[in-house]
Amino acid sequence: MPIIQFQLNGAAIALDADPDHTLLDVLRARLGITSSHFGCGAGECGACYVMVGDRAMASCDMPMWSVTDKDVVTVEGLGTAEQPHPLQRAFISEQAMQCGYCVSGILISAAALLKRNPSPTEAEVRAALDRNLCRCGSHNRMVRAVLRAAAEMAPS
């Protein structure tokens, strides 16, 4: 199998992997990166989203060959328990989750949005999270949390 090289959460990765396996499979089974979840398996629910460059993309239908030389960020790369990302702090402050299964994908969509647009409007936040499904119905709190994080991250 060929060696596939990419950046994962800021670290260089060189991995002997089947180019047709999905990024999600490799993250979870090979690399122990388990924040991204398997949901629908068809790229429709957002639970498996990772950031590629500055875009949130489904990793369940993304083949490894297309990850070559890309910069991939998962929730593990956003922050840590000791030093959470402003989005993670805001989600806790707003209690913006119930079961939590979808939250890693939603954090990634929000982080990608803030990377492209540091001061989004509420409508822009809603549009950015539109492709992420949350069965618990926590979207309103999530929108508030993203706006809160954007405000915190804004230069004073």
Next chain:
Amino acid sequence: MTTVSILSGGAAQGLVRGLTDSFKVQTGCGIDGEFGAVGIMADKLRASTPADLVILTKALLAKLAEEQLVISSSIADIGRVETALAVRSRDPRVAVKTEADLREVLRGADAIFVPDIKASTAGQHVAKVLDQLGIAYEVASRLKIYPNGATAMRELAASTATRPIGCTQATEIIATDGIALSGALPPGYELVTMYTAGVTARAAHPQEAAALITLLTGADQKGLRQRVGFVG
């Protein structure tokens, strides 16, 4: 590095992958993408998923152009793909030349691996074939349905069933290790699908996407297209 982002039917994954290096040499650009059932990919584009290029069935792409999501003048045919049968590499190939052969093979299988029977081209066709053969109810419990053909074929390769069989686009069968192409569907049941590429109306990199279409459809890539399962 500029990256051209693709939403594509799974049938074209092997071809796109095979052209990644040439595209990088030619344009300095990378490719990333999501590959799955064509209906789901079209819906993703409708839901504003960022993409520069789509590769879908000709009919679906025409619809997206009507919806002004794809630039009509950019649309180009890539090639045709047959829906075919697959078996594990270690199993004997099945010989299906007639309707009766097909009925016998499907009735005899203890697991039938197929992609999404609502959103994928091959899956929709399998559902229709089972109806036509009058065995849809009989084999329903043995149908193993996955979100896309690539996943269905990987699961076929790993299957521990006694007599499993798969049915999806030939390109997805050829691209999967551990399984083998076991012929197209017989007369009256065959399906040949034209795959077509187009630049999206909201493409961030339309020129690069157009260059990729030129590469995908180029006469000098005919050999690669045939190797990965396109016909004609």
